[in-house]
Amino acid sequence: MSEIVDRWVERLKGKLPPVGEMTHWERMAAAFDLRATDLVPVAPELDYWQITYAGYSHQEIYNDVDKTTDACLKTWADLRADAIWMYVDISHQIENFIPAEKRAQHFVHRGDQDYLLFKPLAKTLDEAIALYETRAFEQHIADSRAVTHYTPHMLQLLEFQEKMDRVVPVIVGIGTPSNYAETLVEVQQFVRWTVTEPKSKVQHYLDLALAERMGALDFYAEFAARNGCQFCCLFGGARTWGPKQLAEFGEADRIFAEKAARIFPYTFWHICGHNLPEAMQALTEWKGLKAVQYDMPYYSQRLSYPEWFEHVARLFAGKRCAMNAPTTQLACHGTAEEVRTMVRDFIEATLPHTTAVVMPGCEIDSYSPLENVQAMIDAAREKRPSARA
Ligand SMILES: [Zn+2]
Numbered sequence: 001m002s003e004i005v006d007r008w009v010e011r012l013k014g015k016l017p018p019v020g021e022m023t024h025w026e027r028m029a030a031a032f033d034l035r036a037t038d039l040v041p042v043a044p045e046l047d048y049w050q051i052t053y054a055g056y057s058h059q060e061i062y063n064d065v066d067k068t069t070d071a072c073l074k075t076w077a078d079l080r081a082d083a084i085w086m087y088v089d090i091s092h093q094i095e096n097f098i099p100a101e102k103r104a105q106h107f108v109h110r111g112d113q114d115y116l117l118f119k120p121l122a123k124t125l126d127e128a129i130a131l132y133e134t135r136a137f138e139q140h141i142a143d144s145r146a147v148t149h150y151t152p153h154m155l156q157l158l159e160f161q162e163k164m165d166r167v168v169p170v171i172v173g174i175g176t177p178s179n180y181a182e183t184l185v186e187v188q189q190f191v192r193w194t195v196t197e198p199k200s201k202v203q204h205y206l207d208l209a210l211a212e213r214m215g216a217l218d219f220y221a222e223f224a225a226r227n228g229c230q231f232c233c234l235f236g237g238a239r240t241w242g243p244k245q246l247a248e249f250g251e252a253d254r255i256f257a258e259k260a261a262r263i264f265p266y267t268f269w270h271i272c273g274h275n276l277p278e279a280m281q282a283l284t285e286w287k288g289l290k291a292v293q294y295d296m297p298y299y300s301q302r303l304s305y306p307e308w309f310e311h312v313a314r315l316f317a318g319k320r321c322a323m324n325a326p327t328t329q330l331a332c333h334g335t336a337e338e339v340r341t342m343v344r345d346f347i348e349a350t351l352p353h354t355t356a357v358v359m360p361g362c363e364i365d366s367y368s369p370l371e372n373v374q375a376m377i378d379a380a381r382e383k384r385p386s387a388r389a
Contacts, residue, residue: 261288295361
């Protein structure tokens with residue numbers, strides 16, 4: 001079907017030296033199912049980093065599906081992480097809410113290695129609600145990058161996954177209702193409204209976001225799951241929500257997560273930034289999630305990283321696989337030795353309680369040195385007396 005995929009399959013199939021005793025797929029699946037693994041899986045969210053690593057600029061891949069896929073496959077072939085993350089940027093997510101002639105005002109390309117910036121689509125809660133009530137997202141979808149770039153790229157990677165006989169899983173990333181509710185207007189703005197606006201109005205907005213996202217999951221069932229996708233990352237919003245906000249407004253995400261988990265056997269939740277223990281707790285209660293890609297402790301908690309890792313691992317015991325380390329900041333600005341130390345700390349604090357996947361809490365910055373990404377993978381591959389829960 002796709003020439004670029006066939007070229008990589010021809011180059012790699014049956015020719016790769018094994019890594020450990022399990023395949024990458026088996027290793028990831030076992031960790032998600034809370035079973036023992038031969039090595040601790042490592043699957044950093046390489047996202048935009050792999051574009052840079054493969055020698056492409058952002059401008060170059062922005063409308064070029066083959067180059068985007070080529071970058072992901074080259075990176076995997078060289079580094080052999082335990083999963084392939086598809087490339088996703090913010091325009092995939094929200095371009096379909098914007099008429100074609102207005103898109104240029106909302107998306108900003110900076111340097112070759114920089115991630116795409118965007119400007120919010122609504123200034124007031126009424127405007128945000130109107131985006132959904134007028135069904136803007138349906139009117140502008142046909143020529144949006146969700147259709148012209150994201151979907152064909154996803155299908156190419158899934159074609160690779162299947163033609164390689166599932167030695168390595170492709171992770172498809174999907175935005176959640178809270179993520180959309182926040183992204184359309186900017187996170188701080190939405191969080192402010194959860195306090196200042198009438199509760200019923202905020203709820204109405206989240207209900208609209210949920211309805212659109214539930215429809216999106218039907219698309220993913222047909223185009224991702226039917227083409228072999230089993231590993232799915234749900235990009236959660238609600239990163240700075242406190243217990244009261246979670247209790248009042250967390251329902252949309254819970255309903256969404258449960259539907260996603262019925263479609264994809266290996267569904268995990270991505271919650272980046274400073275996390276509250278209450279958020280970690282909520283993520284152990286929603287049905288179907290198998291793993292959580294979490295991040296740093298909330299500012300008010302004076303915990304060292306090993307303490308935080310252990311706290312979360314105890315909370316996840318028997319329920320969730322824990323995914324973390326190093327922080328995205330350390331991966332970019334730290335030394336390789338610091339990266340190795342943090343990965344080891346995470347593994348040592350987690351494995352007594354549950355399974356672990358080495359995966360920073362958010363995407364790897366495009367400027368992160370190769371040495372640090374390599375150190376992360378090498379540290380996970382070190383021989384340990386037991387890589388089991
Ligand atoms: Zn993130």
